[in-house]
Amino acid sequence: MFDLTGLSALVTGASGGIGGAIAKALHAHGATVVISGTRQAPLDELAASLGERVHIATANLSDRAAVDGLLQTAEGQTGGIDILVNNAGITRDGLFMRMKDEDWDQVIEVNLTSGFRLTRAALKGMMKRRFGRIIGITSVVGVTGNAGQGNYAAAKAGMIGMTKALAQEVATRNITANCVAPGFIETAMTDALNEKQREAALAQVPAGRLGTGEEIAAACVYLASREAAYVTGQTLHVNGGMAMI
Amino acid sequence: MSDVAERVKKIVIEHLGVDAEKVTLEASFIEDLGADSLDTVELVMAFEEEFGVEIPDDAAETILTVGDAVKFLEKATG
Numbered sequence: 333m334f335d336l337t338g339l340s341a342l343v344t345g346a347s348g349g350i351g352g353a354i355a356k357a358l359h360a361h362g363a364t365v366v367i368s369g370t371r372q373a374p375l376d377e378l379a380a381s382l383g384e385r386v387h388i389a390t391a392n393l394s395d396r397a398a399v400d401g402l403l404q405t406a407e408g409q410t411g412g413i414d415i416l417v418n419n420a421g422i423t424r425d426g427l428f429m430r431m432k433d434e435d436w437d438q439v440i441e442v443n444l445t446s447g448f449r450l451t452r453a454a455l456k457g458m459m460k461r462r463f464g465r466i467i468g469i470t471s472v473v474g475v476t477g478n479a480g481q482g483n484y485a486a487a488k489a490g491m492i493g494m495t496k497a498l499a500q501e502v503a504t505r506n507i508t509a510n511c512v513a514p515g516f517i518e519t520a521m522t523d524a525l526n527e528k529q530r531e532a533a534l535a536q537v538p539a540g541r542l543g544t545g546e547e548i549a550a551a552c553v554y555l556a557s558r559e560a561a562y563v564t565g566q567t568l569h570v571n572g573g574m575a576m577i
Numbered sequence: 578m579s580d581v582a583e584r585v586k587k588i589v590i591e592h593l594g595v596d597a598e599k600v601t602l603e604a605s606f607i608e609d610l611g612a613d614s615l616d617t618v619e620l621v622m623a624f625e626e627e628f629g630v631e632i633p634d635d636a637a638e639t640i641l642t643v644g645d646a647v648k649f650l651e652k653a654t655g
Contacts, residue, residue, distance in 0.1 A: 459619055505615065 334557035337362035340410035341556065342403070344393060344450070345420030347374040349519035350469065353545030354417055354552045359385060361553050363415065366406040393420050393446035394438060403453040412457045415556045418447035418491070419469040423521075425480045436483045443487035448494060451509075455502065464507035465556045468495050469548070472515045472571050488513075492567055499565030508564035512551045515571025517543045539572030581628075581654065582647045588623045589643060592616065602644035620646075628654050 341358045345351035347369030355378060359365045364385040369375050370392050379386045387409040391402040406413050421443045424435035451466055458464025473481055474488025492511050499509040516522060516533050522542060525533065534540060551568050554560055569577060586600050595610050606612040606620065621637045624630075624646060630653045632640070640646050 456622070459615070501615065504613070 334361050334553050334559060336415070336553070336556060339414040339556070340364040340366070340406075340412060341415035341417060342366045342368060342389075342406045342413045342450075342454070343417040343419055344368045344391075344402075344446070345469075346378060347371040348419075350514065350517060350545045350548050351417075351419040352378050353549040354419060354469075355386075356382065357546065357549035357553050358415065358417075358556060361557075363556070364410050366409055366413070368402055368406070369420070393442050396445075396449065399446045399449045400453065403450055407457060412461060413454050414458070414461070414463055415465040415467070416450060416454045417467045417469065417552060417556075418450060420446065421469070421471075421484075421487075423481070423484050425484065427480055428482045431482060439483040440487050440490075443484065444490045444494070447491060451498065455507070458507050459502070459505055462506050464502070464505070465560075466495070466498065466507065466509040467552055467555050468492075468509075468511040469552075470511040470513045470567065472513050472569065472575050474513065475567070475569075475577050476575050495567075496565045503564055506561065508555070508561065510555045510560075510564060511567040512548060512555065513567050513569045513571065514548050515543060515569070515574040517545060517548060519545065537572045537574045539574075541572065543570060543572055579647070579651065581651045582643075584627060585624065585643060585646050585650060588627060589620065589646075592620055592623060600643055602647065603642060605642050607641070624650060630654060 336358060341363045343351055343355040346355045346367035355365045355367045359382050366387045366389050367375050367378055368389045368391050372390055375388045379388050389402055389405045391398045393399055424439050426435055447468055468491045470491045471488040473485045474492055477485050495509045495511050516537060548570055551570050589600050590597055593610050593612055604610055606617055621632050625632055628650050640649055
């Protein structure tokens with residue numbers, strides 16, 4: 333239904349489960365994709381599986397110079413980024429009273445600030461071309477909070493607020509800014525849970541199962557599409573009913 | 578018109594899609610040329626790129642007309 337042919341997308345955190353699924357889905361719908369991440373091997377593997385219309389741009393998003401370089405590289409590879417998916421994220425969980433400044437700083441830097449800087453850089457070309465799709469991968473915990481994730485919840489909530497402000501600024505230029513908020517998704521992170529933790533997590537999900545990276549990716553395809561031009565400043569929750577907000 | 582003025586004019590015409598005769602030194606970007614606040618930010622960035630200068634925010638706020646831009650850029654590059 334959605335045709336992204338002729339559009340170019342940059343997906344950060346594409347060496348991870350959800351990012352990889354997003355890159356695959358955008359690519360399957362016709363987009364040229366630049367896949368970015370810190371780990372070369374999974375990116376090479378993903379690129380090989382996609383074949384044509386794919387570029388690799390490794391970058392460590394905790395390094396500001398690398399963030400600036402990433403957008404330049406991606407624009408050079410494709411001629412211009414039309415769809416930016418700020419997906420890269422890290423966790424440094426810990427109870428509030430014991431949380432170290434560096435755990436706070438790192439999570440804010442990678443999960444929020446890098447997205448701000450990439451978006452600011454990408455807007456220049458989008459404004460000129462009068463088209464753009466900014467998609468932030470936030471999290472259900474950015475809205476509900478979660479014990480042990482003060483830093484992560486702050487960064488994810490920050491992304492939602494940032495997206496709403498940006499959406500208002502650039503709406504007249506046919507640029508939309510939205511978030512997708514995953515709930516519990518099958519990734520390496522949730523694979524690490526033991527049976528008991530898994531059961532406890534699932535008890536909160538009416539759908540009774542974990543979501544998949546493909547289900548997050550489908551939401552991104554929609555928001556990236558030309559058909560979603562009138563949807564902006566929104567957060568699309570993909571969480572099996574875990575939180576209805 | 579000076580060389581700077583010609584280059585400024587070209588950028589304004591290109592960016593705002595207005596007729597050349599409307600782009601006089603007295604023309605206000607917002608009042609006369611139909612620019613919105615985003616257009617003015619884009620124009621400032623285009624001037625910075627074209628002339629290789631940095632236009633600080635407080636200076637940018639004083640650039641309201643084509644003539645203001647020409648004056649600033651002549652000073653900055655001269």
